[in-house]
Amino acid sequence: MSILINADSRIMVQGITGRRGRFHSLQMLKSGSQIVGGTSPGRGGEWCFEGRLPIFDTVRECVEATNADVSVIFVPPHATADAILESIDNGIKTIISITGSIPLQDMMIVKSALKNSDSILVGPNSPGVLVPGIANAGIFPSDITLQGNVGVVSRSGTLCYEVLDTLKQSGIGVSTAVGIGDDPIIGIDFLTCLELFEFDPHTDKIVMIGGPGGDNELKAASYISENVTKPVIAYVVGERFATSLLRPFFSKSGMLSLDSLGKKTSGLVEAGVLIADKLSEIPTLINK
Amino acid sequence: MKLQEYQAKSILREAGIPLPNSALATNAVQVKRVAAEIGYPVVLKAQTLEPGRGRAGGVRIVQNEDEIENVSNGIFKLVLNHRPIHSILVEKAFTFSKEYYLAITSDLDAGTPVLRLSEAGGATFLEPESFRDALVVEKHIDINYGLKDYQIRELMASLRINPIFWKQFQQIARKIYAVYRQFDATLVEINSLVESTQDQLFALDAKISIDNQSIFRQGSFCESFESANFSWEERQALKFDVDYQSFPGDIGCMVNGMGLAYLTLDQLLSLNALPSAMIDIHGGATSTSISSALEMLLVDTRSKVVVINIFGGMTRCDEVAQGILQTLEANQPKKPIFIRLEGTNGDSGLESLFNNENLTFFNTTAALVNAAVAWQRGDEQ
Secondary structure, eight states: OOSSOOTTOOEEEETTTSHHHHHHHHHHHHTTOOEEEEEOTTOTTOEETTTTEEEESSHHHHHHHHOOOEEEEOSOHHHHHHHHHHHHHTTOSEEEEOOOOOOHHHHHHHHHHHHTSSOEEEOSSOOEEEETTTEEEEOOOTTSOOEEEEEEEESOHHHHHHHHHHHHHTTOOEEEEEEOOSSSSOSSOHHHHHHHHHHOTTOOEEEEEEOSSSSHHHHHHHHHHHHOOSOEEEEETTGGGGGSTTHHHHHHHSSSOOTTTTTHHHHHHHTTOEEOSSGGGHHHHHHO | OBOOHHHHHHHHHHTTOOOOOEEEESSHHHHHHHHHHHOSSEEEEEOOSSSOTTTTTOEEEEOSHHHHHHHHHHHHTOEETTEEOOOEEEEEOOOEEEEEEEEEEEETTTTEEEEEEESOOSTTTTSHHHHHHSOEEEEEOOTTTOOOHHHHHHHHHHTTOOGGGHHHHHHHHHHHHHHHHHTTEEEEEEEEEEEETTSOEEEOOEEEEEOGGGGGGTHHHHHHHHHHHSOHHHHHHHHTTOEEEEOSSSEEEEESSHHHHHHHHHHHHHTTOOEEEEEEOOTTOOHHHHHHHHHHHHHOTTOSEEEEEEEESSSOHHHHHHHHHHHHHHSOOSSOEEEEEEETTHHHHHHHHTTOTTEEEOSSHHHHHHHHHHHHHHHHO
16 A cells, blocks of 8 residues: 555654644644554653553653654754664664755664665655554645545655645656655665555556756666566756756765766656646646 | 865965965065075966966966066956956965866765876876876775775776875875865866876875865854855855856846756746856845845846746745845845746745836746846847
8 A cells, every 4th residue: 555654654753842843733633643652762751642642751661662764864964874873773674864964874773774784764854654644754745635545755755745636636646756855865765665566456656756966767777678567757957957056056065976967857757657847737647 | 165276275384285385465565585595496376266377377387586576467357257367376386296186076976085106297287188097096084983094005006006195195184184084075176187206296286175065163264265266146055045146247136046046047048148146045045145145146237137936945935036026125126036836835925026117027948038038128129
């Protein structure tokens, strides 16, 4: 019925008493997701939301008491790598970092640790994973999706909301929406999500939303041409930046590798992917 | 944050990497005095973060005292990408036989540091054509193990570098990796690293970029560079935890999230319009940072209209509205604000803004941007 999380997922929240963590944990609870507890170091033993959720000092205690297997992270950027490593160490299967702007070298340490573990990291700077009507592990605005058979994967959170909103207005439902995150270094990429969607019996079509920087979309393209049988529709924002006046402003920041700018669309077309030039074209291409 | 050459060199010198003698000067009289102390011939190097310094005549060798004032005055008159030159690094000139490129860079897709070495170092190395043809070898480094000597050896062996230099290469590579780690750098680059006539390696030019997301923990060291390398807007942005990017257009934009920034830019471009600035307030911004971001756009005389494009996930629209109201209560804006506010707590956000006469509301990114461009063009006519 979904990828990465499902109705049986036991979701915990790291940083459940912070400003953002508290607000969005309540949103998740309201959406009917199976939230089992959270951590807030120093406040173990307390309860939040009128006694509905237990608070623990450590992920270890939370996992022991609740069997949590998904963790959603809201702690501040400087503490996020530590929180991810704590989740990895305690066998959390799916770790979702909502927090973004993580120090680059912290993420390098996390990437190295992930290689030697069975955990999957979504994000950082991810809106989370949403299975409409079943579970919302993250910060997706409520009520922007219908249940359905289209899998959505996006690098950007806000663009993902835009697309979900467009799909809903055309009456198109979603199996799972995943935001893989907007930070320079992230956990799972397009390729992994495409693979998961390909094997998900409840997903019939896949929408992929890319953007400038790196060559993740091109890696996905070569994977699609060899391994994906389901129709893929892609929207890549910023392709026209390559020829525009904007180019020097992006290359100046130095972080964004622009080698692949303007080439992503053609790479995806070669792989048999349908390209939407505008967001509004996505529903038409899905119904084709 | 990119560091200027003199800043990067002071870090490398501190780390024990051999560099030619040099000192910074901010006027022609100082240049002359410093050159006399260092001893001719000297190289004068314009200090700037803009590319194309060499081609513009910003790097000049001076053989003796007779020419020095002329040459340094010429360099101080240079303007690169609208930015004047405020200082010159005066450096001992050097005879050398071979130029290497040695760097620790960051591979964002793999999420690792990378050691990179080439025999084809020098001024043209980073230009696309020569970079493509040059033989460059590299090693990905597992940050949890650190850079190992065998990795450096493998690269040197594959380029058949003369073993009499191996020990020096190893020491320098280890030191720049230590700098990369200590200063949360995304890049530490020596281009070029040269063999002197005494078989000594020297770093002639150096580039260091610091990860903006780590500046908060780099403390006073970074603060001293921020004022030299960042504009007022960039420093404000850092203080209020937003991203600021200046552009040569005339529409001030505020968005939440990089994707929405790109979408807004894309829509502007499709209408042949450009922003004056793009501020990304990130997810979950507080009303204080939203208020400060809006202020930056309102005081910017380059823009005639402000566009706010918010689709809240972690960002709460009620908090955005609060931030906007804070700014509008403090000062009456001289230009209209076009806004699209959707997502988490969207209704309560809109409700609190609806009566404000400075604001015009839209439902989609396209409608918002189209209207702003139309207004801006109507205003010009």
